Amino acid sequence: MAVYTEVSDEELRAFLGAYDLGEVLTFKGIAEGVENSNFLLGTRSGNYVLTLYEKRVHREDLPFFLGLMEHLASRGIACPLPVKARDGAVLHDLRGRPAAVITFLEGLWPRRVHPFHCQELGAQLARLHLAGGDFALKRPNALSVGSWRPLYESCDGRADQVCEGLAAGLERELDRLEAEWPAGLPEGVIHADLFPDNVFFRDEKLTGLIDFYFACNDCFAYDLAICMNAWCFEPDGAFNATKARHLLNSYRGQRPVGPEELAALPILARGAAMRFLLTRLYDWLNCPAGALVTPKDPLEYWHKLRFHQGVRGPGAYGLT
Ligand SMILES: Nc1ncnc2c1ncn2[C@@H]1O[C@H](COP(=O)(O)OP(=O)(O)OP(=O)(O)O)[C@@H](O)[C@H]1O
Numbered sequence: 001m002a003v004y005t006e007v008s009d010e011e012l013r014a015f016l017g018a019y020d021l022g023e024v025l026t027f028k029g030i031a032e033g034v035e036n037s038n039f040l041l042g043t044r045s046g047n048y049v050l051t052l053y054e055k056r057v058h059r060e061d062l063p064f065f066l067g068l069m070e071h072l073a074s075r076g077i078a079c080p081l082p083v084k085a086r087d088g089a090v091l092h093d094l095r096g097r098p099a100a101v102i103t104f105l106e107g108l109w110p111r112r113v114h115p116f117h118c119q120e121l122g123a124q125l126a127r128l129h130l131a132g133g134d135f136a137l138k139r140p141n142a143l144s145v146g147s148w149r150p151l152y153e154s155c156d157g158r159a160d161q162v163c164e165g166l167a168a169g170l171e172r173e174l175d176r177l178e179a180e181w182p183a184g185l186p187e188g189v190i191h192a193d194l195f196p197d198n199v200f201f202r203d204e205k206l207t208g209l210i211d212f213y214f215a216c217n218d219c220f221a222y223d224l225a226i227c228m229n230a231w232c233f234e235p236d237g238a239f240n241a242t243k244a245r246h247l248l249n250s251y252r253g254q255r256p257v258g259p260e261e262l263a264a265l266p267i268l269a270r271g272a273a274m275r276f277l278l279t280r281l282y283d284w285l286n287c288p289a290g291a292l293v294t295p296k297d298p299l300e301y302w303h304k305l306r307f308h309q310g311v312r313g314p315g316a317y318g319l320t
């Protein structure tokens with residue numbers, strides 16, 4: 001999250017007039033994150049997060065995201081619940097943007113990832129995939145392979161401003177991903193952005209998942225690849241096969257992963273790295289002046305992508 005759109009006291013009062021949340025006690029912007037404008041909201045009835053949906057979230061997708069949180073919570077996956085206003089709706093407008101209030105989830109996200117975090121994550125990711133099985137709505141992945149070249153082109157040939165040679169490397173990789181992207185793998189609802197800052201823990205136990213605003217229908221193994229990239233590299237860039245083994249094996253303890261899914265992991269991990277590299281590159285080059293946001297480093301994902309380019313099979317991910 002971040003704050004792109006400020007909300008004045010009067011605007012907040014008018015907006016919350018439609019809810020039964022009680023007197024406002026605290027209200028402050030959350031600097032963490034990069035996608036939407038988020039505020040911590042404390043009222044007489046409890047703590048909430050107020051989100052104004054920004055650039056990448058389309059209004060027509062919000063019923064999917066908010067409905068999915070309700071669905072998963074009803075299936076025992078701890079996640080925030082959208083709060084209904086008195087008119088029964090969870091979505092309203094604030095400063096010209098769609099906005100919603102969701103419940104605040106207790107817990108801390110891991111600043112330093114240990115293998116036990118990956119183990120907890122793997123099992124919960126599989127449970128999420130299973131729990132999404134009977135969710136009625138569908139949403140294709142708007143950030144899958146077909147979107148990467150247009151996203152790259154929207155960076156106007158400026159990739160080399162970030163790193164000399166990046167443009168040529170990305171173009172070669174896009175050709176390869178477009179030619180080899182797997183089809184026909186088992187699919188369903190995936191989170192698609194399950195980074196450490198979206199997973200809360202208390203002691204060594206996972207307590208909840210947040211940030212479902214990229215959730216979509218896509219192959220389950222792609223979600224695993226996203227998590228492997230986000231959780232199994234060390235701060236110095238080294239891949240940690242022990243963490244990957246914990247992640248993959250605890251996932252497999254809840255949902256069997258077929259040989260075709262395992263074989264696809266290296267290319268899926270390259271694609272997952274490309275997806276986050278490109279959104280980061282775009283944001284790096286187009287950071288709005290005055291917004292409370294720290295853009296994330298695109299090159300972190302270029303290094304991850306380069307690692308997977310050298311991988312010959314899923315054995316590199318700690319599997320035997
Ligand atoms: N329901 C919630 N309960 C508690 N904290 C929350 C909740 N929603 C968001 N936060 C806090 O706000 C931070 C940013 O939220 P979130 O990850 O949803 O933002 P984002 O803009 O989608 O960013 P990114 O995708 O970069 O993680 C979280 O790391 C967490 O600290």
Ligand SMILES: N[C@@H](CCO)C(=O)O
Pocket residue numbers: 034035193195276279280296
């Ligand atoms: N989790 C993403 C930001 C939200 O898309 C990243 O780290 O690039």
